[in-house]
Amino acid sequence: MAKVYALLVGINEYRTAVRHGLADLRGCVADVADARAALEASAPGRVDARVLLNGEATARAVEEAIRGHLYRAEEGDTALLWFSGHGTEYAASTPQELLLEPTGRCQALVCADGPLPDKLLGALLDGAAAAGGRVVAVLDCCFSGGASREGYVPRSSRPLPHWRPTVGSRDLTGPDTAPRHLLLAASRLGQPSFERPVDDADGRTDPDGPAWSDDLPVRGVFSYSLARALRRAGPGTTARELLAEADAGVRRLVSGQQPVLFPADPGGLADQPLLSAALRGDLPREAPxxxxxxxxxxxxxxxxxxxxxxxxxxxxxxxxxxxxxxxxxxxxxxxxxxxxxxxxxxxxxxxxxxxxxxxxxxxxxxxxxxxxxxxxxxxxxxxxxxxxxxxxxxxxxxxxxxxxxxxxxxxxxxxxxxxxxxxxxxxxxxxxxxxTGLTHWHRLRDLSAGLSPLTGHVRVEVLPWEHQDGEPLRPDGNGEIVLAYEDGQEPLVAIRIRNSGPRPLWCVLVNLNDQFGAGSALFPGQFIGPGMTGYALDGAQVRMVLPASRPVRPGASVRDWLTLIVAEGELNTVPFHLTAWDPITNRWGTTANxxxxxxxxxxGAAPSPAGGRDMLPARPFAPGQWAASSVALRTVVPALPAGEDFTVRGG
Structure with a gap:
């Protein structure tokens, strides 16, 4: 029988830090009690919960509980961390931190005795997936979109001098694989998350009404909204659907808090049930x-x-x-x-x-x-x-x-x-x-906001991997950046996104190819701070490889387009994904999707209630500005002088 191994952490009392100005909270302990009740209602008799409250929730205790409790999850099980407390952020300073944090800020959970850095937490959670279980983190604290609470009562903390976190192992090398856990965060990077009185009757407390009432219970608005969504969830409800409902609930309660789902790629972790499929009756998920x-x-x-x-x-x-x-x-x-x-x-x-x-x-x-x-x-x-x-x-x-x-x-x-x-x-x-697929592809490639005040604030730069300190590559007379194979070796480049504007902007880089496919894996959507730079693939090499259907021989080529979409707030990124046209089957993608x-x-036929939502903008009462631009790339295998040949190296 599939199990849910839940680690529930709630911290109201920060006694050791109160003298430094860190306020206690009121709703965190109640948050984890609500979360436990919602989990047990969804998976009766299958929840194995460990709870850490207040002073017992030290950074070391949380780390040990992740290793000792969540690492027990095996294939078919779910390992779930639910943290409710303060979050903090501090200036990135090392080259590794600056590479991975395009806002220029690092984030951390604030445990009872100090911070637990987000990168260390991410590595711990990825480790919990080693035995095959589904790993999920629910973080109700400020700045949690970076894996790390503020407002009516803020759930955030300024970093105290003695809190400078040690650099985790993944800070040194950068992420070497895609995330193996799913994050549901109360707010985006650099943003507060709130706790406030809520009306348990309908969850529709007026966000513009009085902030406090002794007649109502205090809750973290994200924990409250997500627990309500979990209780309403039916069999097979995906994490994306749950976050969509919780997101709407948060925005009905407060303004200026944007929940985040990561990774949000369609068909991945976000489009599976929050708890394991076996726990939900092993229901098929065949609908696109x-x-x-x-x-x-x-x-x-x-x-x-x-x-x-x-x-x-x-x-x-x-x-x-x-x-x-x-x-x-x-x-x-x-x-x-x-x-x-x-x-x-x-x-x-x-x-x-x-x-x-x-x-x-x-x-x-x-x-x-x-x-x-x-x-x-x-x-x-x-x-x-x-x-x-x-x-x-x-x-x-x-x-x-x-x-x-x-x-x-x-x-x-x-x-x-x-x-x-x-x-x-x-x-x-x-x-x-x-x-219709060709139409969608062209609309992505040629996307334009017309005259926008954000135009020109952010640009995409492509540089040879071995000359990243030099000038970015420039388009030729045809408007394309041309990259050439050399001795059978594909060109390697670095792709960076530089924000020269005066404020943080959310950016997503959509890669389109000449097989009419599209996706956002290079830079799937993140805020970049003013004067800061984001890096495709977190700074790893981008290999400009010909598709398998085109042998590497003189004259062969492939074209790519990088469409950069810049906005004041997050956008739903699922429509930016399109599986390439398959000339063998005459279909987009596969029969399964x-x-x-x-x-x-x-x-046509009424759609099934499948997932598909990503993220919304921060300010729900303003449309927001956006801009788009495109860079064309052409990768070629140059012609060789007569009598010469080469052997292909690499994949």
């Missing part, structure tokens, strides 16, 4: 990840899709959930305000949605040859050959059907993909999937 979720925010119902995702407003734009359609009333940078049409969602609930209509479809399609009408899509509109609509279309596909094969062509007649079979309705649907939802799919 939904790119967007409907939830109840401070201004009413909203979908986490906005202008920075390519969404345009106007009458007729709508999404569809299992309960029915929702019509867009206003589009902001990161999200769209919506009105449910003909149905009333349960208060506080979360629903997967897919785009079902756009006021103006962004791609035009000309049908030629034996082509019949295609199934409808919100991203496509059919135009007549030679019409003004064709001439004025920004993105145009010419579909030429002959002999049961469809060719998808550019304006100049060159093919986008190999010819597709077109013999029945299933083939027609696959063709529309191809066209054929195509991300949201802007890529027509609403």
């Amino acid at each position: 990840v939904s790119a967007h979720l409907l939830r109840e925010g401070p201004q009413g119902w909203e979908v986490d899709c906005g202008r920075a995702h390519g969404l345009s407003g106007g009458p007729g734009t709508e999404f569809t959930a299992a309960g029915g359609p929702v019509r867009v009333t206003e589009v902001w940078t990161d999200r769209a305000l919506v009105d449910p049409d003909g149905w009333i969602p349960d208060p506080g609930s979360v629903h997967a949605v897919t785009l079902s209509a756009l006021a103006l479809p962004p791609a035009a399609v000309v049908l030629a040859g034996d082509a019949a009408a295609l199934p409808p899509s919100p991203l496509l509109r059919e135009v007549a050959d030679g019409s003004p609509e064709e001439a004025g279309a920004g993105l145009l596909f010419r579909v030429d059907v002959r002999g049961g094969r469809a060719r998808v062509l550019r304006r100049d007649g060159s093919p986008y993909v190999p010819p597709l079979p077109l013999a029945g309705p299933a083939d027609a649907r696959r063709l529309v999937d191809c066209l 054929p195509l991300p939802e949201g802007l890529l799919r027509l609403a």
